[in-house]
Amino acid sequence: MIVNTCSQHRTGLGWNLYPIVFVVVLSEAIGLTGCTREALDPVQTVEWYKSHEAERTAMITKCHNNPGQLASTPNCVNAQQAVSDIFRGK
DSSP: OOOOOGGGOOOSSTGGGHHHHHHHHHHHHHHHHTOSHHHHSOOOOHHHHHHOHHHHHHHHHHHHHSHHHHTTSHHHHHHHHHHHHHHHTO
């Protein structure tokens, strides 16, 4: 009598789906990394930050409190540039 175990037979879908599942999961993980709240905020220009002092101050404070994650975001860069331009009299 021959006894078949699961380890002796692979199903038709078994190992063939692993690359597809891996690519789908990896794509979702990469896609979700860009979905932070900061990425969804509208980007303000340097000129906008120059004319909106309260928002400029709030953004600079936010950027300084978390520079590792926010320092290179467009709003932080633009707010910092606005501060620099105001300081230099531009």
